[in-house]
Amino acid sequence: MATIQWFPGHMAKARREIQEQLKLVDLVIEICDARIPESSRNPMMNEIVQQKPHLLVLNKTDLADPKQTKAWQQYYEAQGQPTIVTDAQHQNPLNLVQQKANEILKEKLALRAQRGIKNMTIRAMCMGVPNSGKSTFLNRLVGKNVAVTGNRPGVTKNQNWLKTKQNLEILDTPGILWPKFDDQEIGVKLALTGAIKEGLYHEDDVTLFALDYFRNYYPQVLTEKLGVGPKQLELSDPDLLLALTKKFGFKDEYERMAQKIIFDLRKGSLGRITLEQAPVSATEA
Numbered sequence: 001m002a003t004i005q006w007f008p009g010h011m012a013k014a015r016r017e018i019q020e021q022l023k024l025v026d027l028v029i030e031i032c033d034a035r036i037p038e039s040s041r042n043p044m045m046n047e048i049v050q051q052k053p054h055l056l057v058l059n060k061t062d063l064a065d066p067k068q069t070k071a072w073q074q075y076y077e078a079q080g081q082p083t084i085v086t087d088a089q090h091q092n093p094l095n096l097v098q099q100k101a102n103e104i105l106k107e108k109l110a111l112r113a114q115r116g117i118k119n120m121t122i123r124a125m126c127m128g129v130p131n132s133g134k135s136t137f138l139n140r141l142v143g144k145n146v147a148v149t150g151n152r153p154g155v156t157k158n159q160n161w162l163k164t165k166q167n168l169e170i171l172d173t174p175g176i177l178w179p180k181f182d183d184q185e186i187g188v189k190l191a192l193t194g195a196i197k198e199g200l201y202h203e204d205d206v207t208l209f210a211l212d213y214f215r216n217y218y219p220q221v222l223t224e225k226l227g228v229g230p231k232q233l234e235l236s237d238p239d240l241l242l243a244l245t246k247k248f249g250f251k252d253e254y255e256r257m258a259q260k261i262i263f264d265l266r267k268g269s270l271g272r273i274t275l276e277q278a279p280v281s282a283t284e285a
């Protein structure tokens, strides 16, 4: 996981580098975390990508709520943003990407064919915020582990094309973009999913957010996974954390209980949870 600190100079440099890379590709593949689709997208994505065809990937769907993943996909598609869903840890998304890329680039490919150009190779680059799964996704597409360095500030790179088994070639350096860290709640969600380095956030604050979120959207996590009884459900979030601390044998060391909840949430043992709900219009569709 990246440990970059994003300063204005770094952001400007990343943006410049990505804009250079964009000139080389037909398609941008933006990877985000399906558990926090909005919070794991760069705020200036559309501005950075501009007119370049753009495929959005909701990754890590094995950890996300399937209903929400579907609703988010519908929401983005309805906005005209081609979107696929995948779990690059366990699946190879190559066919899905190729199919969608062919659709997105239909006119460009038809034009090439008209001009008698035989080469139908689509050149693409991956980009996304840290921890969204860019390296995992890229390695899956190319079917091997390539050393991915990313365009971290200060790292010089040569452009190399990685071949896939389809008509798709991928730039070997994914673009790393900064997340929307100016909003506190976004920071909390990024921390809960493991996108922020330990020590840079307060585990208890992050856990209190999670308890409140479970209460509102996934009460079964409290009742079934954490064994919270009806009386304890009436407690305030801090008191609930203390009650759970005792229940799990951590005495009054609530930090340990907080760490356990964060750890269990990240590895999926509290169930498949999406930490931001798709807009209602998408869920009703």
Ligand SMILES: Nc1nc2c(ncn2[C@@H]2O[C@H](COP(=O)(O)OP(=O)(O)OP(=O)(O)O)[C@@H](O)[C@H]2O)c(=O)[nH]1
Residues within 6 Å of the ligand: 001, 002, 003, 059, 060, 061, 062, 063, 086, 087, 088, 089, 090, 128, 129, 130, 131, 132, 133, 134, 135, 136, 137, 150, 176
């Ligand atoms: N469960 C699950 N884990 C995933 C998936 N994709 C990636 N991961 C895990 O998420 C973490 C981050 O994945 P990376 O591929 O390193 O992400 P990245 O975007 O390249 O990260 P940076 O190098 O920080 O920019 C790793 O621990 C991966 O194993 C997925 O689809 N499902």
